[in-house]
Amino acid sequence: MAITPLPITDDTRVLVLTGAGVSAESGIPTFRDANGLWESHRVEDVASPEGWAADKTLVWRFYGARRDAAARCAPNRAHLALAALERRLGDRFLLVTQNVDGLHHRAGSQRLVEIHGALFQSRCDTCDRDPFADTETYASGVRSCELCHRGFIRPHIVWFGEHLDVDHLARVETFVSDARGHPFVYVAVGTSGLVYPAAGIVSVARRAGAETWLQNLDVADNADDFDHVVTGKAGEVLPTLLGVGDEVNS
Numbered sequence: 001m002a003i004t005p006l007p008i009t010d011d012t013r014v015l016v017l018t019g020a021g022v023s024a025e026s027g028i029p030t031f032r033d034a035n036g037l038w039e040s041h042r043v044e045d046v047a048s049p050e051g052w053a054a055d056k057t058l059v060w061r062f063y064g065a066r067r068d069a070a071a072r073c074a075p076n077r078a079h080l081a082l083a084a085l086e087r088r089l090g091d092r093f094l095l096v097t098q099n100v101d102g103l104h105h106r107a108g109s110q111r112l113v114e115i116h117g118a119l120f121q122s123r124c125d126t127c128d129r130d131p132f133a134d135t136e137t138y139a140s141g142v143r144s145c146e147l148c149h150r151g152f153i154r155p156h157i158v159w160f161g162e163h164l165d166v167d168h169l170a171r172v173e174t175f176v177s178d179a180r181g182h183p184f185v186y187v188a189v190g191t192s193g194l195v196y197p198a199a200g201i202v203s204v205a206r207r208a209g210a211e212t213w214l215q216n217l218d219v220a221d222n223a224d225d226f227d228h229v230v231t232g233k234a235g236e237v238l239p240t241l242l243g244v245g246d247e248v249n250s
């Protein structure tokens, strides 16, 4: 099927939401591909405050394995296409991702909001020190916080049952309200549309006048919320859909 590029003019604002599907072609399995299981554990049991309280070593085994796997992967054409569009649009572009793998950052995206956290950052589970860059896998054991000496170092990930950072949500809201009255395009890529509040951004954007697009391998659960649906692999579809095929191919 021929892909028509999005209607992007010199005044268009573009807001993009990405999910696990965008990293699938880099070799990172999507959340639901693995049936929500890791080894025989439910992901909710290792990615939650309850899981952390019960077994910190197990939680770090899970995130250590994810750090190892993500470090071996490289950004694909979908990540590169989004970075190329940002270079063209500057502040008229914002990328919101549910992915924690860091691949958007490695592809060059800068106007990036990682709403579910960042795999290669850690923080203390007790004191309010800033999150810090961290590639450790903690295979030899969990580390206590050298600043407060009370807490333990944990992944900087928004776990099941935890709240999203209010500053991140505010950044998305500000972008949407600034886009009002301008040509505005919203694109969701590679996300099943099951997890809120991310799955609700389409309605917020639409109320602000956005023309809305869904690009996914198959028809996602909230496909009816979108004006246009383009099925296919993100790495194959996005360079053309975003009108940056030449930059990604060069």
Ligand code: OAD
Residues within 6 Å of the ligand: 018, 019, 020, 021, 022, 024, 025, 030, 031, 032, 033, 047, 098, 099, 116, 158, 159, 160, 189, 190, 191, 192, 193, 194, 195, 215, 216, 217, 218, 220, 232, 233, 234, 235
């Ligand atoms: P899912 O695994 O739920 O959905 C991934 C979507 O990507 C599916 O609809 C696939 O059809 C689609 N897909 C797979 N390969 C693709 C490709 N090559 N190109 C385009 N689409 C493709 O992942 P998310 O929607 O990201 O939250 O899941 C949202 C959140 O659910 C995750 O961030 C995670 C989980 O709860 C937390 O960890 C907090």
